[in-house]
Amino acid sequence: MAFTKLPLFLFFIVLHGILFLSHPMHCNDEEDKLLQDINGYRHSLKLPNFTENGKAACLADKIADDLKDKPCDKKAHGYSSFAGSEPKFANFEKQLDKCDINFNTTEDGAILVACGPKIDSPEVLHNYTKTEYAKYINDSNYTGAGVGSKHGWVVVILSTDTSDGTFSGAVSLVPNIISMANFMVALLFGVLLLSVS
C-alpha cells in the first residue's frame, strides 16, 4: 500500500478502537447517587472513597437485569456472594464475558444484592450501611465499587486492588470473539477506504 495512505489507515483503526472497544459508558444518576451516599458513609468512617469500577458496574448491571423479573422480597440478600463463596448466578460466566472480565479477578470481590421500592429509597442505603453488608462497606481492603440496578433490584460490587479482586480482563488469553470481529471489520473498512481513495 502507498505510504501516504498508511496514517489514514492507522487513524481509522484507532478511531474504531476508541468507538467500539472502550469501556461502556456508565451514566445513571440514581446509581451514581447511591455510590456517593455510600462514599459519604465511608468518609464518615475516615476510609478512602470507593473509586468507580466500570467493569464491576457493567457486571452489576447485567446481574440486576437478570434479577429484574423476580419478585422483590426479603430474599434479596440470598443472591449475594463474598470472597470465598461461589456466585449464585447460573450464567455468571456469560455475564463476565459480556463485560470482558476474567473470572480470576473476581474472587476477592463482594457482590451485594438488595431490593427495595426504589434505588434511592433510604431502605436501600440503610441495607448497605446498617446490615450485615456494612462489614464489607467498612472494609478498607475494598477500594472500588460498581453499581447496577433494575426495577428496584440493586447490585453493588466491591473490588480490591489485589489481582484477585480487580474485576478486570487483563489476564485472559482466550481471544475475545467480539473484539476480534470488530478488528476484522475495521481492517476491512480500512482496506476499502484505501481502495476508493
Ligand SMILES: *[C@@H]1O[C@H](CO)[C@@H](O)[C@H](O)[C@H]1NC(C)=O
Ligand atoms: C468522597 O465522597 C464524598 C461523598 O460523595 C464526597 O463528599 C467527598 O468529597 C469525596 N472525597 C474525595 C476525596 O473524593
Ligand SMILES: *[C@@H]1O[C@H](CO)[C@@H](O)[C@H](O)[C@H]1NC(C)=O
Ligand atoms: C435489608 O436487609 C434485610 C436483612 O438484613 C432484609 O430483610 C430486607 O429485605 C432488606 N431490604 C432491602 C431494601 O434490601
Ligand SMILES: *[C@@H]1O[C@H](CO)[C@@H](O)[C@H](O)[C@H]1NC(C)=O
Ligand atoms: C463499621 O464501622 C463502624 C465505625 O467503626 C462501626 O461502628 C460498625 O460497627 C462497623 N460495622 C460493621 C458491620 O463492622
Ligand SMILES: *[C@@H]1O[C@H](CO)[C@@H](O)[C@H](O)[C@H]1NC(C)=O
Ligand atoms: C484485608 O486483607 C488482609 C490480607 O488479605 C487481611 O489480613 C485483613 O484482615 C483484611 N482487612 C480487613 C479489614 O478485612
Ligand SMILES: *[C@@H]1O[C@H](CO)[C@@H](O)[C@H](O)[C@H]1NC(C)=O
Ligand atoms: C485462573 O486461575 C486458575 C488457577 O490459578 C488458572 O489455572 C487459570 O489458568 C486462570 N485462568 C485465567 C484465564 O487466567
